[in-house]
Amino acid sequence: MKDVYPFREVEEKWQKTWAERLVFEAADDPRLTKYYCLEMYPYPSGRIHMGHVRNYSIGDVISRFQLMKGLNVLHPIGWDALGMPAENAAIKHGIHPQTWTLDNIAHMKRQLQRLGYCYDWSREVNTCLPEYYKWNQWIFLKMFERGLAFRKKSWVNWCPQCRTVLANEQAAGGVCWRCDAAVEHKEMDHWFLKITAYAKELLDGHKLLEKWPEHVLLMQKNWIGESEGAHISFPLKGSSRTIEVFTTRIDTVFGATFMLLSAEHPLSRELLAGAPEKERRREEMVRAVRAARMKEGAEEAEKEGIDTAKKAVNPFSGEEIPVWIANYVLMDYGTGAVMAVPAHDQRDFEFARKYGLTIRPVIAPAGSPSPEEHPERATEDYGILINSGPYSGMSSSEAMERMAGFAQARGFGRKSLTYRLRDWGISRQRYWGTPIPILYCENCGTVGVPYENLPVELPHDVRFTGEEGSPLEKASEFVNTTCPKCGGRAHRETDTMDTFFDSSWYFFRYTSPHQMDGPFDPAVASYWLPVDLYIGGVEHAILHLIYARFFTKVLRDLGCASIDEPFPHYLAQGMVTKGGAAMSKSRGNVVDPDEMIQEYGADALRLFILFASPPEKEFAWAEDGIEGCFRFLNRVWSIVEEQRDLFAEGASPSIRRDASAGLTLLKKTHQTIRKVSEDIGKRFHLNTAISSIMELYNLIRKEKDSLRPGEEGRVVLRLALESIIVLLAPFTPHIAEELWERTGHRDLLARHPWPAFDPELAKEERVTIVVQVNGKLRDKFEAEAAVGEAEMKERALGLDRIRALIEGRPVRKVICIENRLVNIVV
Ligand SMILES: [Zn+2]
Ligand SMILES: [Zn+2]
Numbered sequence: 001m002k003d004v005y006p007f008r009e010v011e012e013k014w015q016k017t018w019a020e021r022l023v024f025e026a027a028d029d030p031r032l033t034k035y036y037c038l039e040m041y042p043y044p045s046g047r048i049h050m051g052h053v054r055n056y057s058i059g060d061v062i063s064r065f066q067l068m069k070g071l072n073v074l075h076p077i078g079w080d081a082l083g084m085p086a087e088n089a090a091i092k093h094g095i096h097p098q099t100w101t102l103d104n105i106a107h108m109k110r111q112l113q114r115l116g117y118c119y120d121w122s123r124e125v126n127t128c129l130p131e132y133y134k135w136n137q138w139i140f141l142k143m144f145e146r147g148l149a150f151r152k153k154s155w156v157n158w159c160p161q162c163r164t165v166l167a168n169e170q171a172a173g174g175v176c177w178r179c180d181a182a183v184e185h186k187e188m189d190h191w192f193l194k195i196t197a198y199a200k201e202l203l204d205g206h207k208l209l210e211k212w213p214e215h216v217l218l219m220q221k222n223w224i225g226e227s228e229g230a231h232i233s234f235p236l237k238g239s240s241r242t243i244e245v246f247t248t249r250i251d252t253v254f255g256a257t258f259m260l261l262s263a264e265h266p267l268s269r270e271l272l273a274g275a276p277e278k279e280r281r282r283e284e285m286v287r288a289v290r291a292a293r294m295k296e297g298a299e300e301a302e303k304e305g306i307d308t309a310k311k312a313v314n315p316f317s318g319e320e321i322p323v324w325i326a327n328y329v330l331m332d333y334g335t336g337a338v339m340a341v342p343a344h345d346q347r348d349f350e351f352a353r354k355y356g357l358t359i360r361p362v363i364a365p366a367g368s369p370s371p372e373e374h375p376e377r378a379t380e381d382y383g384i385l386i387n388s389g390p391y392s393g394m395s396s397s398e399a400m401e402r403m404a405g406f407a408q409a410r411g412f413g414r415k416s417l418t419y420r421l422r423d424w425g426i427s428r429q430r431y432w433g434t435p436i437p438i439l440y441c442e443n444c445g446t447v448g449v450p451y452e453n454l455p456v457e458l459p460h461d462v463r464f465t466g467e468e469g470s471p472l473e474k475a476s477e478f479v480n481t482t483c484p485k486c487g488g489r490a491h492r493e494t495d496t497m498d499t500f501f502d503s504s505w506y507f508f509r510y511t512s513p514h515q516m517d518g519p520f521d522p523a524v525a526s527y528w529l530p531v532d533l534y535i536g537g538v539e540h541a542i543l544h545l546i547y548a549r550f551f552t553k554v555l556r557d558l559g560c561a562s563i564d565e566p567f568p569h570y571l572a573q574g575m576v577t578k579g580g581a582a583m584s585k586s587r588g589n590v591v592d593p594d595e596m597i598q599e600y601g602a603d604a605l606r607l608f609i610l611f612a613s614p615p616e617k618e619f620a621w622a623e624d625g626i627e628g629c630f631r632f633l634n635r636v637w638s639i640v641e642e643q644r645d646l647f648a649e650g651a652s653p654s655i656r657r658d659a660s661a662g663l664t665l666l667k668k669t670h671q672t673i674r675k676v677s678e679d680i681g682k683r684f685h686l687n688t689a690i691s692s693i694m695e696l697y698n699l700i701r702k703e704k705d706s707l708r709p710g711e712e713g714r715v716v717l718r719l720a721l722e723s724i725i726v727l728l729a730p731f732t733p734h735i736a737e738e739l740w741e742r743t744g745h746r747d748l749l750a751r752h753p754w755p756a757f758d759p760e761l762a763k764e765e766r767v768t769i770v771v772q773v774n775g776k777l778r779d780k781f782e783a784e785a786a787v788g789e790a791e792m793k794e795r796a797l798g799l800d801r802i803r804a805l806i807e808g809r810p811v812r813k814v815i816c817i818e819n820r821l822v823n824i825v826v
Pocket of ligand 2: 441443445484487488
């Protein structure tokens with residue numbers, strides 16, 4: 001291409017200028033209207049990838065736009081710098097995790113700077129530095145004091161490949177979230193955070209998250225897994241013990257003909273004392289259950305039972321019922337014990353059939369007076385109670401209320417909620433994490449490290465062998481210490497924290513990153529928070545986004561934070577793909593951002609990654625796409641250069657609304673300003689904003705020669721060109737800033753006020769656009785005249801009728817005729 005604009009010099013020049021003039025430093029000034037735009041911070045793996053470029057370019061456009069709108073914008077970045085890959089590099093290549101991490105950060109920081117992002121680098125946060133993780137330890141100790149951090153022996157998910165414990169969230173489906181190895185179960189001492197204490201609030205808080213994608217809320221809801229029901233205690237006959245069960249169907253309690261315990265239930269072993277053969281079978285069952293836990297669909301295993309020969313008493317009827325141990329009752333749901341109602345629960349039904357236990361119907365389906373004599377399966381519907389003493393004849397819902405009330409009054413039960421959510425296990429047997437600030441003293445037991453002794457720093461000189469156990473265990477100078485309470489001998493906890501701890505509150509730290517006497521300054525945090533817009537991949541829907549919400553509530557209860565929810569607006573950006581698959585090293589379809597910047601410049605890369613699809617949709621990489629964007633920028637450059645004399649004519653005179661010459665271009669300019677303002681500010685439709693700027697460019701090209709001769713025409717032409725430069729500023733800030741300067745402006749475009757539009761001139765005519773599928777008229781929609789092709793396509797393909805019609809069939813072609821028609825060929 002001839003006359004390629006000098007993007008390398010231009011980009012370097014403006015990056016330097018912005019940095020020198022501290023253009024993007026946010027002021028902690030409560031008199032200003034703030035806007036906090038946050039993107040998920042990167043793990044310093046070594047290189048920025050296209051997923052980062054997409055995520056950060058979206059945030060950058062919005063931040064720059066809000067800045068030009070006059071808001072006080074906080075747009076920070078940092079590093080999620082602790083974690084396993086650094087340690088693996090240490091084991092493999094003998095490089096210290098800290099060296100590896102800091103080198104990577106230096107490189108990636110340079111990459112981000114070359115992309116021209118408007119970060120406030122004075123607030124950079126790095127979680128692997130003691131000045132950050134000190135506050136992890138502080139928060140941990142506050143939680144420890146309140147019983148929100150606690151240690152217990154427990155069965156944990158263990159990844160044999162990563163040689164560490166995983167949270168349930170990280171072992172979903174029985175495989176390690178990081179390396180896909182099959183997860184094993186191990187019993188060990190382990191630190192937990194009591195996230196379950198906030199289960200109800202995490203669920204109720206969804207009401208405040210209207211601006212979250214529906215499917216993310218649903219994933220969280222399922223993860224928390226609330227069910228409404230009742231706890232009831234069944235006395236164990238001939239003992240003072242009781243067995244507590246949770247049931248969602250207390251209305252069927254008269255049909256409870258036996259009880260079931262999980263093989264892992266603490267009572268199971270006790271009840272089998274003196275029955276060695278049965279105890280052996282129970283142990284076998286425990287092993288099988290644990291093995292099955294690792295596979296999906298484990299519930300379908302053949303039902304197995306062991307009769308304990310003990311009886312429990314139904315507190316409602318006084319009936320004595322046998323107690324069995326069953327392989328399908330799980331210890332990690334409810335209480336690990338259930339009242340079995342075979343007539344109305346299919347799994348209990350199959351169990352009762354197999355072992356010849358009583359099946360007694362207690363619910364007659366609505367509209368039928370009595371149940372079948374010999375049913376072939378359980379009926380799980382609600383209905384009218386029968387065989388239920390004083391409750392017979394009541395509806396299920398009435399009986400549920402009355403029974404729960406009766407149980408509560410008599411002290412053997414209560415209405416209750418139960419959750420699938422488990423407490424969050426945070427112990428990791430690895431080096432490159434925050435040391436858990438706990439000591440074990442021979443006299444005093446478990447002792448928190450005093451606040452004045454924080455941080456507990458990671459010892460630098462340790463050996464990374466890759467053998468089982470944490471390298472910290474062998475660092476004797478670290479391990480051996482004295483007790484701060486009694487001065488006696490003590491040893492340190494060698495587990496480090498799950499790195500999701502770090503990312504659960506980093507967005508607070510950005511508000512006062514250099515705070516020395518607390519994790520952050522509560523007053524400054526309450527000015528900036530909540531985050532106005534949070535942008536990041538949907539893969540964090542149930543890990544990071546639940547933990548961060550949990551921490552916010554804990555920090556609130558500690559008196560540090562004044563908000564309930566950290567991210568009222570979450571934008572989940574879509575994946576970056578190439579050739580139909582996510583970009584990944586193993587597929588060999590990775591496009592390196594550095595190479596693209598080298599060849600086309602950062603502006604062209606940014607423009608393309610934002611132009612090709614709306615932020616929340618998948619983005620498919622295409623070489624000719626970036627070339628097209630690069631060509632467009634060159635054309636803008638050339639046309640401004642060609643018309644530069646217009647700008648030498650002094651301040652632009654005002655333009656009359658009824659300007660006779662150039663009215664079409666004048667209107668188009670105002671329409672474009674309006675469209676871009678709304679697309680960025682209200683809808684985040686960055687792609688259609690860009691295409692409308694391109695349309696404005698096309699019209700300028702078409703009209704410029706006829707407009708140049710007249711005075712009025714020259715003014716309109718100049719306004720249109722100037723508008724293109726300003727509107728491009730959030731997307732392609734370097735070229736825009738350069739052209740701004742070249743056209744005689746003295747101020748920095750990055751802080752120039754966003755243009756206003758004249759509503760009268762910006763008004764668009766409405767048109768009806770018909771939608772065809774394979775040439776047949778199927779639907780239509782209303783739009784503003786001059787709606788762009790990209791938007792016409794998007795809206796047509798988004799219509800319910802059209803979606804239903806083309807469901808499952810690949811779209812081969814979409815033909816658009818301006819203001820009239822979209823034809824979809826499938
Ligand atoms: Zn693993
Ligand atoms: Zn002590």
